[in-house]
Amino acid sequence: MNENKFDTLEINCKKPILSVKNLKKTFGKNVVLKDISTDIYKGEKIVIVGASGSGKSTFLRCLNCLEDPNGGQIIFDDVDIADPKVNINVHRQNMGMVFQQFNLFNNKTVLENIMLSPYTIYKKKAKKEGKKPKEFKEECRQNALALLRRIGLEDKANAYPSTLSGGQKQRVAIVRALAMNPKVMLFDEPTSALDPEMVGEVLNLIKEVADEGMTMVIVTHEMGFAREVATRVIFMDDGVIAEEGTPSEVFDNPQNPRTKQFLNAVL
Amino acid sequence: MSDIIKSFTRAFIVQDRWMLYLEGLGNTVIIASVAVLIGLVIGVLFAMINYLKKKTGKLKFLSALVNIYITVVRGTPVVLQLMILYFVVFATWDNGIMIGAITFGINSSAYVAEIVRAGFESVDDGQREAGRSLGLSTWQTMWHIIIPQAIKNSLPPLFNEFITLIKETAIVGYVGIIDLGKVPGMIQSRTFEYLPPLIISAAIYLGLVMLLTFALRKMEKALAKSDRNGGGKQ
Ligand SMILES: Nc1ncnc2c1ncn2[C@@H]1O[C@H](COP(=O)(O)OP(=O)(O)OP(=O)(O)O)[C@@H](O)[C@H]1O
Numbered sequence: 131m132n133e134n135k136f137d138t139l140e141i142n143c144k145k146p147i148l149s150v151k152n153l154k155k156t157f158g159k160n161v162v163l164k165d166i167s168t169d170i171y172k173g174e175k176i177v178i179v180g181a182s183g184s185g186k187s188t189f190l191r192c193l194n195c196l197e198d199p200n201g202g203q204i205i206f207d208d209v210d211i212a213d214p215k216v217n218i219n220v221h222r223q224n225m226g227m228v229f230q231q232f233n234l235f236n237n238k239t240v241l242e243n244i245m246l247s248p249y250t251i252y253k254k255k256a257k258k259e260g261k262k263p264k265e266f267k268e269e270c271r272q273n274a275l276a277l278l279r280r281i282g283l284e285d286k287a288n289a290y291p292s293t294l295s296g297g298q299k300q301r302v303a304i305v306r307a308l309a310m311n312p313k314v315m316l317f318d319e320p321t322s323a324l325d326p327e328m329v330g331e332v333l334n335l336i337k338e339v340a341d342e343g344m345t346m347v348i349v350t351h352e353m354g355f356a357r358e359v360a361t362r363v364i365f366m367d368d369g370v371i372a373e374e375g376t377p378s379e380v381f382d383n384p385q386n387p388r389t390k391q392f393l394n395a396v397l
Numbered sequence: 398m399s400d401i402i403k404s405f406t407r408a409f410i411v412q413d414r415w416m417l418y419l420e421g422l423g424n425t426v427i428i429a430s431v432a433v434l435i436g437l438v439i440g441v442l443f444a445m446i447n448y449l450k451k452k453t454g455k456l457k458f459l460s461a462l463v464n465i466y467i468t469v470v471r472g473t474p475v476v477l478q479l480m481i482l483y484f485v486v487f488a489t490w491d492n493g494i495m496i497g498a499i500t501f502g503i504n505s506s507a508y509v510a511e512i513v514r515a516g517f518e519s520v521d522d523g524q525r526e527a528g529r530s531l532g533l534s535t536w537q538t539m540w541h542i543i544i545p546q547a548i549k550n551s552l553p554p555l556f557n558e559f560i561t562l563i564k565e566t567a568i569v570g571y572v573g574i575i576d577l578g579k580v581p582g583m584i585q586s587r588t589f590e591y592l593p594p595l596i597i598s599a600a601i602y603l604g605l606v607m608l609l610t611f612a613l614r615k616m617e618k619a620l621a622k623s624d625r626n627g628g629g630k631q
Pocket residue numbers: 157160162180181182183184185186187188189
């Protein structure tokens with residue numbers, strides 16, 4: 131008990147890796163996010179659940195500014211990335227994102243999908259450090275191959291995405307994001323577009339990455355998975371955080387009637 | 398029968414007249430190829446400006462200019478565009494072939510811009526979002542991911558545009574440029590026979606178009622294949 135308390139204390143004393151302050155987002159007259167605030171600490175696995183249309187995707191997409199917030203701050207690496215003046219590209223390099231529809235680059239092979247951003251983004255820096263472009267490209271290639279080996283898809287290196295199964299596509303998408311060595315990974319319903327028999331392989335990979343200590347924010351409808359990996363569950367309702375806590379707090383003993391209603395509907 | 402052969406001989410062989418067709422063909426090919434290049438570069442650039450405006454809300458002013466350009470170029474006859482460039486804009490330049498190529502390049506660019514714009518719009522938004530989420534800049538995402546897919550999506554209508562362009566260049570004869578369409582007139586003024594040179598010229602156009610259609614279909618097939626090539630050829 132004491133030890134646990136100490137752990138929590140230590141976590142809370144540290145600066146959050148990502149801090150959301152009074153985030154607001156509207157689409158026209160539709161107010162989708164109403165004043166959301168939360169701090170995300172290193173190593174946390176945050177699972178966001180909530181009804182369709184409650185703003186889960188919008189919230190996640192605001193975290194890396196794929197949607198421009200209409201108000202509030204998102205502090206990442208001590209910088210408010212919601213500020214339109216910051217160079218968002220630099221910060222996105224440290225935030226991986228995995229989409230429901232995989233979004234592998236159709237015109238690139240599996241290997242090229244993984245190599246493209248590390249190579250394109252860091253080749254100038256590598257040159258400054260005295261590496262020849264060819265050497266650096268080979269380095270990126272080896273790194274990409276190692277990632278493919280990790281997910282057992284080395285033999286698909288030169289295949290195009292259209293030839294992969296959904297589960298394979300999503301696993302490639304996950305390692306493509308990992309290739310940038312992000313500090314945070316964002317997942318938007320990573321298994322919702324998959325045939326049921328492929329959900330397991332993708333969830334297993336996400337769990338593996340979670341166990342390695344990656345900080346994660348995951349939107350999912352997989353409640354069993356949420357319970358298993360989450361260190362914190364956020365229940366979103368109508369653009370606000372209606373309830374948050376550990377999985378057992380939120381799932382077994384929900385306080386907010388809306389949470390109860392939602393859980394009754396999905397469980 | 399032998400009269401017909403004699404007419405065609407006069408229209409093609411006598412006094413090495415075939416060399417005129419060859420010269421005309423050469424000029425037609427030069428005008429069309431340069432025009433295709435100009436049309437592609439300007440057209441893709443303009444389509445991209447419109448696409449970026451739509452997706453990011455930036456480049457509003459440029460995009461408005463592009464739309465005016467497209468409207469004007471598509472809304473006026475190419476013969477008039479040719480005369481304006483030949484007799485006014487480049488009045489002091491005596492390279493008629495290049496003026497013809499530039500005219501058709503500009504004309505074609507407006508059509509290419511519309512074709513490629515549709516190509517851009519058919520690229521799934523997720524492609525752009527994935528690129529940006531990895532930290533690639535707008536331009537890096539365009540160059541590596543969006544433009545190749547947009548052009549690929551546009552290839553069939555682009556091929557049609559190029560083939561139409563080759564035939565349309567025949568109007569450069571209006572300003573005295575010797576292309577394949579102009580040659581029959583020159584030969585008629587010597588032989589006073591109308592049909593044979595017209596048929597020969599038409600046959601060469603037809604051959605050119607068929608050859609190109611064949612090559613482009615081949616290319617299309619090869620490109621379609623690159624999408625489907627399975628794994629395991631490590
Ligand atoms: N680009 C957009 N333009 C206009 N409205 C949008 C846009 N994206 C989302 N919305 C609206 O914002 C609200 C929240 O959508 P969001 O996708 O964030 O919900 P969600 O919680 O992710 O739902 P789901 O579980 O169905 O994915 C919805 O009413 C939706 O219609």
